[in-house]
């Protein structure tokens with residue numbers, strides 16, 4: 001089955017009772033047992049729910065995985081991966097991760113005796129050098145949020161295998177349309193389903209995909225024990241979102257390419273970061289390992305912070321909002337929004353300047369998106 005068929009058909013069987021073409025929404029907390037000790041495969045929705053199962057199977061299939069485990073948010077999905085570790089374990093992590101992820105690691109998990117070393121994983125040698133005898137997990141985000149750094153997953157997969165270390169990838173920005181990290185040796189693939197997978201700013205959710213039965217069993221145990229599960233309706237909405245994922249991602253990517261090329265030659269723009277531009281330092285690796293460059297762009301203006309703020313306050317079609325990956329174009333100021341909890345010195349060391357602007361390019365007509373940016377840049 002080709003990928004664009006899979007997103008529509010994976011896990012779909014007409015409902016045996018009614019023939020309904022869409023999976024029924026089992027909006028229930030519990031299930032009536034036939035007799036003591038005999039249920040129909042479901043006993044309580046924290047443990048399992050039929051609508052959630054359809055979504056988990058669908059998301060696993062499109063990522064080329066055997067198993068999917070869903071959570072109430074992308075952060076809960078990240079946390080469940082960290083629950084595979086024990087006190088004293090060490091993690092090598094990409095340095096430019098989403099600010100909520102580094103906040104979780106640095107302000108919560110360190111209190112549980114977990115240790116983190118951040119490296120620029122766009123050079124895989126940095127990952128290998130950071131490995132210690134207690135390293136149990138390599139956690140890569142690619143492309144990163146917000147600097148769109150790309151990691152060579154094949155190289156890191158080999159390093160993880162050589163050292164016998166678990167390898168997890170936050171693939172939220174790429175989606176399974178453009179990148180399938182399991183093919184490069186990842187043990188865990190994580191997505192915030194809040195973003196492209198559901199695609200319409202309609203919910204918060206997360207998922208972890210794996211091919212390893214041992215990890216699946218542990219993740220399921222964490223899921224049912226801690227209970228950060230998505231509600232059935234959110235799962236049902238995600239199923240609808242995934243059906244148009246392939247179509248949407250191709251439009252996001254084509255629009256982002258057009259917007260990035262427009263920005264790159266604009267006199268008021270000093271830097272544009274987009275993996276689809278030959279000027280991106282990892283463009284060749286992205287071209288090799290990804291089948292498209294997705295819809296995220298970061299840029300800075302020659303007028304610095306004031307000019308950036310003017311643009312963000314002047315756009316009309318694009319919405320100044322947290323989040324990304326929805327059909328609407330959204331513009332974000334990472335320093336005061338998504339990465340506000342990263343200390344300023346650390347942001348500066350990473351290259352995440354106060355003047356950085358991030359755009360999640362939507363699926364509107366690209367000329368309208370560019371015209372909106374044009375009128376905002378005229379004011380800057």
Ligand SMILES: Cc1ncc(COP(=O)(O)O)c(C=O)c1O
Pocket residue numbers: 073074075076098100101141145170172173192193194204205206323
């Ligand atoms: C790359 C990445 N990973 C994880 C998350 C967390 O996902 P959620 O907001 O669904 O908890 C985000 C949120 O922006 C993200 O951008």
